[in-house]
Amino acid sequence: MSAETVTIEKLGAQGDGIASTPSGQVFVPFTLAGETITIARQKSSGDLISLLKPAPERIAPACRHFGPDGVNGTCGGCSLQHLAAAPYHAFKRQVVIDALSAHGIDCPVDPLVTASPGERRRATFSARKTDQGIILGFSSPQSHHIVEIEECPVLSPAVFSRLPALKLLAGILATGNEPFRISVLETETGLDVSFSGLKSPSDKRRQAATRAVMAVKGIARLTYEDEIIIEPARPTLDIAGTRVSPPPSGFAQATRQAEETMAGLVVAHLKSCKSVADLFSGFGTFALRLAAKARVHAVEFDAPALAALDLAVRNRQGLKPLTSERRDLSRRPLLPRELQGFDGVVFDPPRAGAREQCEELAASKVKKIVAVSCNPATLGRDLRILIDGGYRLEKVIPIDQFLWSHHVEAVALLTRA
Structure with missing residues (x-):
């Protein structure tokens, strides 16, 4: 150097x-x-x-683990704690504007919907067993070094307060010194905790972990590689009055506040639609809300997520018909003839985006579309396809749910011109 x-x-x-x-x-x-x-x-x-x-x-960072002089090393969870609020918000909005401009798109972009400390209900920790005990925290940027966290202003209090319990369980389940991951989701009934990257625990260790979960309280489910070890209380999320039990390690929005904002935009834009397709639906974050007033067809490749949605629908009265279909939309997107029965579509794909599905949507006659994305770069590409197919991009709303990171969500509202 x-x-x-x-x-x-x-x-x-x-x-x-x-x-x-x-x-x-x-x-x-x-x-x-x-x-x-x-x-x-x-x-x-x-x-x-x-x-x-x-x-x-x-400005001074909010956390002692941030920056090159962080305690125990630089935590990789945040990258922008040193930037004041107003320019930080402007930066995230500009990321979305630049991603759209890269594809020749010039449209209204709303101010950033901001996030606050203590809102993160979902996190994945890195951990390792050492001679001195369990190290649990986040990896340094571009490094395998795990920074053991003593504070985290981003996490919800319910998640952060259970870190000692996670360490206890890690000490029971881990046998070697290889790094592993602990995914946590705060639910209505307690934390949904999933271990991965470990050697399969012995029956003796599973029994010890079961006793520990019952002793520490606050943990609804403990799983190893999607296999349930113990479930004192079924983890549930309240989605507009419908109780959903997500599958182990199932995807959920990182903050409840961002989810509510995105869902509100989706429902408002599609409020006049009588039949809606929810593509990449997961376990129904949007579908269950839309079904209050419209017929909904949810399409998702993850079978456990669809099973969770189906169970939630069967236990809820008062919804419009909500059907589901397991399908890999990157390989088999819905074709224009299959989209004929829908006057509205919402899609929320993984970071790779929905290019194949957008190509078919561009050739369809769907009246209204909402695009939800965690990756502005692929969102810009997908929106370009839809615009070239005759859709008018009304506006884009950037949403922050990964506080003090460079990640930004966005919701785009489109109408067939």
Whole structure:
């Protein structure tokens, strides 16, 4: 590595500061536009050594584990705690604007729907068993080093307060020193905890873990690689009055607040539709809300998620007909003839987006579409396909549910022109 002094010109889409040098751009985490810094450089990456001229937007981070001087190392959970609120919100909105502009899209983009500390109900921790005990926390950026967290302003109190219980269970189930993962979801009945990356626990360890869960309280279900070890109370989520039991390790939005915002936008845009297709539906985050007033067909490839949705529907009265279909929409998208019976569509795909399905939607006559995305880059690509197919993009709403990270959700509202 070589040390050099650079000036940060702007923030990149990943939240790193970007400086231009005679040998090309260099990306430096934990820096801000306008700052003059000294870095240790290796090719296009730089590590901050000293801050010679701070930006006026720089603030003290909210967490002791943030930044190059974090306790026990740099926690990889956040990347932008050093940026003041107003420019942070503007940065996330600009990420969406830039992603749309890359595909020639110029449309109204609303101000960011903001997130607050203590809202994260879902998290995946890294852990490892050592001679000194269990290390549990988040991995450093681009590293296998696990930063043991002593605080986390992002997590909900219900999740953070159970970290000692997670360590206890990890000490029981882990046998070697290989790293493993613990996924946690806060539900109405307690935490849904899932271990993965471990060697299969022995019967003796499973029995010990069962006793521990019953002793510590607050844990609704403990699973290993989707196999239920103990379930003192079925984990449930309340979706607009419908109680849903998500499958082990099932996908749920990271914060309840962001989910409510996204769902509100979906329902409002499709309120005049009588028949709606919910594509990449999961266990019904949008479908169950839409079924209050419209017939809904939910399409999803994950069988356990569809089973959870089916069970929820059978136990709920007063909904319009809600059917479901297991289907891989990236390989077998709904064709225009299959979309004929729908006047509204919502899709919320994985980060890879929904290119194949959008190509078929572009050739359809569906009147209204809502695109929900966790990846502005693929959202821009998918929206370009729909616009070229004759849809009018009314507006895009950026939503923050991964506080102080570079990740941003977006909801796009489209109408057939």
